[in-house]
Amino acid sequence: MEEDVHSPGCIYSLAYLNDHIGFCGTIKNSPSDFVVTEIDMSEQLVTESIIDSFIEFSESPEEQKRSCQHKKQKTVPRESYLEEKHFTNFSGFVNKTDPPEQDITVDIDTVEEVDDECGPEKTDILSSLLEEPLLESLTAFACSIKSELSSGIEAATPSLEFSLGSFTDKDQRARIHSAIQQTFPFLLTATWNTEIIVKPNLEYRELCQLVSEEEVENFFKFLDAKLVNSTFSFKPDLSKEHRKAVHHFISKKFGKLVETKSFSKEDHHGQQNTVITARFREKSGSLKKKRRADCPDVSDTFTAFMLRKENLETLEAIGCLSSELGVLPSDFSYAGVKDKKAITYQTMVVKKVTPTRLKEIESRIQKKGMKVYNIRSVHQHLRLGQLKGNQFDIIVRDLKTQSGDLDANIKERICEATENVKKNGFVNYYGPQRFGQGKHVQSNQIGLALLKEDMVKAVKLLFTAEEEDNPVNRAKRYFLQTEDVKSSLALLPEYKVRERMVLRALNRYGVNPEGCTRAWFSIPHSMRIFYVHAHCSKVWNEAASYRLKTYGSQVVEGDLVILETDAAETTSHSDRVHVVTASEEAAKTYALHQVVLPMIGHNIMYPSNKVGEWYHEMLSRDGLQSCTFRISILQLNVPGCYRHILKYPRNLSYEVLEDHSDGLESKDDRKEWAKQSLKISFVLDSSCYATVCLREIMKYGY
Known part of the structure; x- marks a missing residue:
């Protein structure tokens, strides 16, 4: 039993809650046999049947004109000055004294010679911002750093720093930051409270090991200037391996700000040379400009719509939509992921796309199994979990009694099973679709590799x-x-x-x-975190089985329960988690439906009984005993949460359908003369799985 439970993504060997016999049948014979309809926060079904009650949003000519007049003056995003207690590369600072917007190309072959000395001619801008004694001290510090840089000294440089003192005016600090970085590109600046600190720029030193110092200095000035539509070209480079090293360094250090590409360029003698050219990234990616002639500025536009999809994963549907609309998959938000082999209805929000633009692709996406309805303008994106639940309308075909239960009446078995689950609920396992349908590799195995930061293994598993x-x-x-x-x-x-x-x-x-x-x-982040959550879900399934096997339906000392509260909905579960005491166990204060188990993460507490011990053994087994559940290199943060062991279906109803065969079977097979199907409907809370509820009803692995 325990060995089966530990098999990847296994659900069939997990515990049952009820003791009825159940019956057999098949689900998801076709997508139309499994219909999922989202229930929004106002407890309304998101479905085609209510579309007519909405007025589709359309922009009037006046609204379009006002929207287009709201065009930004800069297309390159401006980042704020660093006002935090740590150092960063200066490319995150803003030059608030930028010249007017213009098209400019900075080419290393045509730029004026830069004086390598630290003389007064390089400090004209700073002289208007700093008093002479302070400017002289800063210049001396810069010259000492430049001297070390030229001599190749590395050991002393990281520990050097120079304080300019405190400047209470933020605009003044901004001008000083920019002036220093334009005057001395090999330095970086940061603010500690109101004090400006100057330090050597180690990334400047690193890039000097790949290209000339002249190129490095001008490249850093190009970064700081942030001129719209400007580019920067390094000197011609015939070595593909060397160009690759430069590409990788710039991508690693400045990839969020600029992108690079190699171009073939003809020199003065008519020979073809290859140069690396850098340009600023657009905030929303290069696809931002695609099909946007009707309105240049749509960065603050949010369009909601109801998506009907058939036989498509949610993320697969988003990939198709993003391609058609010319935006990134991360520009879409949704309340929950829906089944693939099904017909599903759910609300989505896409940013940077107008309602008019979304309507234009309706005919094209229909060929891919999608339709959009109720297109309207909204003010913000959706959050995961921003729904009340889902309604499921399911057909279970080829009904049969369990093996060895030949004399039973199938309708009686269905009635017995549904009444039991209505009354007692079901174990709130994560369903098999959470782990993927693969036999060799499942999503949770990839998630474990990511948690252990073994990226190569994770790719091979994928x-x-x-x-x-x-x-x-x-x-x-x-x-x-x-x-x-x-x-x-x-x-x-x-x-x-x-x-x-x-x-x-x-x-x-x-x-x-x-x-x-x-x-x-x-x-996209939602795809990365999916795999990690799959592993956490597998662990939760195992923990729930162990908890029920060890303590049954009794609530014992050390269990965790969620306390009811009149506090606002924003109160986190962590504020309401209570550890059951010995006296509360004796008094039977709590029932099993109040017990929760943690999803592993960095911000949860474990039960203080054998279940808690099991969690720690599991972490050791999986090699996660020292895992922080924060994967900074992938920007993944896994705080964890709490999940109820039991859940109950609501509004459960069913009907047995007769599928007559027109007498094709022989008269001796009268028991099989009519095939039967079960049409069953129920509502589940968000993050609950209909396949798990059906498993409890049927007692049959489908």
Whole structure:
């Protein structure tokens, strides 16, 4: 039993709560047999039947004109000055004395010579901001750093710093920051409270090891200036490996601000040379400009819509929509992920897309199994969990009694099972779709590798093929056998959104630890965290089975319960978690439906009984005893949460349908003369699984 429970993603060997016999049948014969309808926060069903009660949003000509007049003056995003107690690269600072917006290209071959000395001619701007004695001290400090940089001294540099003193006026501090970085690019500045600190810029030193100091100085000035539409070109470089090293360094250190690309360029003698050119990234990615002629500024636009999808994963549908709309998958928000092999209805919000633009793609996405309704303008995105639950309308086909239960009446078995689950509930396991349907590798195994920060293993697991011979598995096998990223990408179908994102990043950064890390970071946060949550869910399933096996339905000392409260809804569960005492156990103060178990993370408490001991043993077993559940390199934060052991279906109703066969069977097979199906409907809270509820009702692994 215990061994089965520990098998990846296993659900069939997990515990049952009720003791009825159950029955057999099949679900999800087709998407129309499994319909999921989201229930929004106002407890309304999100479905086609209520679409007519809404007025679709459309922009009047006056509104379009007002919207387009709200155009930003700068297309390159401006970042605020650092006002925190730590140092950062100066490229995060703003130059508030920028010249007017203009098109400019800074090329190292045409830029004026820069004086390498630290003389007065380089401090004209600073002389108007700092008093002469302070300016002289700063200049002397800069010259000492420049001297060390030229001599190659490394040991003393990191510990050097210089204080300019306190400046209470924020605008004055901003001008000083910018002036220092334009005058001395090899320095960086930061503010501690109101004190300005100057230190050596170690990234300047690192880049000097790859290109000339002249190029480095002008590149850093280019970064600080942040001129709209400007580019910067390094000197011609014939070495592909050296260019690759420069690309990787700039991407690693300044990738959020600029992007680089190699271009073939003809010199004065007519020879072709290759140069690396850098340009500023747009805040929303290069797709931002696509199909936006009707209104240049849509960064603050949010459009809500109801999505009907059929036989598509939620993230797969988002990938298709983002491609059609020319935005990023991360620009979509939703309240919950819905089943793939089903017809589902849910609300989504996309930013930077107008209602008019969304309506334009309706006909194209219908061919991919999607429809959009109730398109309207809203003011903000959706949050995960921002729903009351889901309604499920399911057909279970090919009804049969359990093996050995031949004389039973199927309708009686259905009635007995549904009444038991109505009364007693079901174990609130995560369903098998949480872990994927793979036999060799499931999502939770990838999540464990990510938690252990083994990025290469996580990539290999993602591309582990199943036994079936189809284009997806052929592409995965080819990649693992050859590591030929380009050919694998060509073999992989377009709808495999996640895998294609990873391959594109691997093609750019290489199949190595750093490249695999960047590949995982290239996919949207919701996709990255999905795998980690899958592992946490698997652990929760095992913990629930252990808790029920060890203590049954009795609430014991050390259990965790959620206290009812009249506090605002924003009160976190952590504020309401209570540890059951010995006296409360004796008095039977609490019932099993109040007991919760933690989802592992950095901000949860464990039960103070055998279940808590089990959690710690499990963490050790999985190699997570020292895991902080914060994966900074992937910007993943896993605080954990609490989940009730039991849940109850609401509004449960059912009907047995007769599917007559027109007498095709022989007269001796009268028991099989009519096939029967079960039409069952119920409502579950958010994050509950209909497949798990059906498993409890049927007592049958489907």
